[in-house]
Structures are given as C-alpha cells and as structure tokens.
Amino acid sequence: RKEVEQDPGPFNVPEGATVAFNCTYSNSASQSFFWYRQDCRKEPKLLMSVYSSGNEDGRFTAQLNRASQYISLLIRDSKLSDSATYLCVVNGNDYKLSFGAGTTVTVRA
Amino acid sequence: ETGVTQTPRHLVMGMTNKKSLKCEQHLGHNAMYWYKQSAKKPLELMFVYSLEERVENNSVPSRFSPECPNSSHLFLHLHTLQPEDSALYLCASSPGLAVYNEQFFGPGTRLTVL
Numbered sequence: 001r002k003e004v005e006q007d008p009g010p011f012n013v014p015e016g017a018t019v020a021f022n023c024t025y026s027n028s029a030s031q032s033f034f035w036y037r038q039d040c041r042k043e044p045k046l047l048m049s050v051y052s053s054g055n056e057d058g059r060f061t062a063q064l065n066r067a068s069q070y071i072s073l074l075i076r077d078s079k080l081s082d083s084a085t086y087l088c089v090v091n092g093n094d095y096k097l098s099f100g101a102g103t104t105v106t107v108r109a
Numbered sequence: 110e111t112g113v114t115q116t117p118r119h120l121v122m123g124m125t126n127k128k129s130l131k132c133e134q135h136l137g138h139n140a141m142y143w144y145k146q147s148a149k150k151p152l153e154l155m156f157v158y159s160l161e162e163r164v165e166n167n168s169v170p171s172r173f174s175p176e177c178p179n180s181s182h183l184f185l186h187l188h189t190l191q192p193e194d195s196a197l198y199l200c201a202s203s204p205g206l207a208v209y210n211e212q213f214f215g216p217g218t219r220l221t222v223l
Contacts (some may be wrong), residue, residue, distance in 0.1 A: 004151065032209045043199055043214035044152070087152075095140065095206035096165070099151040 001026050006088050006100035013078050013107055020074040021103045023088030033064055033071050036087040038102065044087055047073075078107045111135050113215035115200050121221045122190065130185040130218045132200030139205050141183040142212065143175060146197040158183060159206050190222045 006023040013019045025033075033050035048055065050062040050071050061074040071090075075082055088100035113134045122128050134141060143155040157165035158177040172194075174186040183200055197217045203210040 002151075008149070034211070041219075043216050045214065046211050049209075049211075091208050093208065095157065095203075095208065095210070096154055097152075097212060101149060101151045 002100075003027060003098040004088050004090050004100040006103045008101060008103060010104040010106050013105070015078055015080060015107055015109055017078050017107075018074065018076050019078055019105055020072060021086070021105075022070045022072045023100050023103075024068075024070045025088075025090045025098070026069070027090065027092050027098070028066075028069060030069075030090045030092050032091040033062075034089040034091075034097075035060075035062060035071075035073050036089055036099075038085045038087055040084075047086070075105070078105075080107050080109060083107045113200060113202055113213050115198075115215035115218050117218055118216060119219050119221075121223065122187070123223050124190060124192070126190075127186070127188040129187065130198055130200075130220075132183040132185075132215055134181055134183075134200075134202040134213070134215075136202055136204075136213060138202040138213075139180055140203045140210075141177060141180070142201040142203075143183065143185050144199040144201065144214075146199055146217070148196075152199065156185075157206075164206070187220075190220075192222050195220055195222045 035047040036044040037047045038044040054063045059076045063072045085102040087102045140159045144152045156175040176184040199217045200215040201212040203212045
C-alpha cells in the first residue's frame with residue numbers, strides 16, 4: 001500500500017467553481033500534514049499546512065480526519081491561476097516527508 | 110540570490126559520462142535534501158544531510174554520490190547512469206530536521222540519460 005494516495009484527476013472546473021479533493025495516508029502515527037502546489041515543470045511550493053482543527057487561507061480550506069486517515073483541500077471561487085498539481089505531503093515521526101503523486105486541477109475560462 | 114538555487118537546470122548525458130548537480134541555499138538552513146521526481150510518480154527521497162552530516166541514504170544506487178561540503182552547498186555526483194535515471198532532481202532545504210519544518214525546493218535539474 002502506498003504511504004500517500006491521491007486521485008490523480010484531472011479535475012477540470014470553470015472559473016468561479018469550487019473544487020475539492022482528498023488524499024489518504026497509511027501511517028496512523030503521522031504528525032504533520034501539508035499541501036504543496038507544483039506548477040508545470042516547476043518545483044513544489046508549500047501551499048498550506050493542515051492542522052487538526054482544519055484551517056483556511058483565503059479561498060483554500062484544508063481539513064484533517066485522523067480517524068479515517070485522510071486530508072482534504074477545497075478551493076473556492078477558482079481562478080485560472082489555480083491550475084496546478086496539488087501534492088499531499090505527510091510527515092511521520094521524523095523528518096522524512098511522504099509525497100503523494102499529486103492531483104491535477106485545470107481551471108478553464 | 111535568495112532561496113534555493115540549482116545548476117544546471119537541464120542536463121543531457123550519456124551512460125558513460127560523469128557529471129555533477131549543484132545546489133545552494135541562501136536561507137541559513139541546516140538540513141538539505143535530494144529528491145528524484147519521475148513522471149506521474151511521487152517525489153522519492155534520496156539523501157538527507159544535517160549540518161553537513163549524511164543522515165539518510167535511501168537505498169540509492171552507488172552511481173549517485175552526494176557531497177555536502179558545508180551547510181549551504183549540496184552536490185550530486187553522477188556516473189554511469191541508466192536511461193531510467195532520467196528524471197527531475199530536486200534539492201530542498203529546511204531549518205532543521207524537525208517534523209513540522211517546511212521544506213523549500215530549488216527549481217530542479219531535468220536530467221536526460223541517453
């Protein structure tokens with residue numbers, strides 16, 4: 001079983017729409033959770049950390065469900081610039097990050 | 110310059126060549142990482158250095174040889190690579206090895222092995 005699994009998509013949505021997707025993780029001892037964004041042929045960049053109580057950063061909302069071992073990302077009022085691959089990243093009890101293969105989102109005009 | 114830089118950005122090499130990838134971070138971080146990213150696959154951790162000491166060697170073939178002369182610089186020496194080694198090689202740094210530390214990535218070197 002993969003450590004971190006994501007629906008690869010692509011999720012094709014019109015501008016202004018809401019899009020949401022999940023990722024599941026296998027290590028129940030995982031302690032920290034992140035969403036990174038990777039644009040085509042660019043490096044990953046941190047989008048947001050995911051906290052136990054859930055957190056919001058502008059149009060982006062992240063949730064953590066420890067019981068079911070998944071995290072989610074919701075993007076409201078999608079912009080063309082939101083088109084990217086979103087990487088789910090989980091950290092166990094050390095410095096090693098486990099990456100998902102990414103979920104591709106394409107926002108169309 | 111700021112952040113994490115990598116050179117070269119693109120590299121094409123034959124299987125018998127020897128080349129090196131360079132990474133430099135200007136963030137004052139103590140930990141540096143090498144990752145491999147193949148198409149449609151998750152990032153794979155290759156090596157981790159903390160304060161110039163290697164703390165992780167993730168079952169990487171010996172044709173990849175890392176070097177960390179100081180906390181700001183990281184190299185990946187390549188020799189007798191295989192075509193399946195073609196990938197994007199990403200360098201990252203973080204303040205330390207703590208669980209909650211964000212990792213900052215360089216732009217990567219896109220490597221093609223002929």
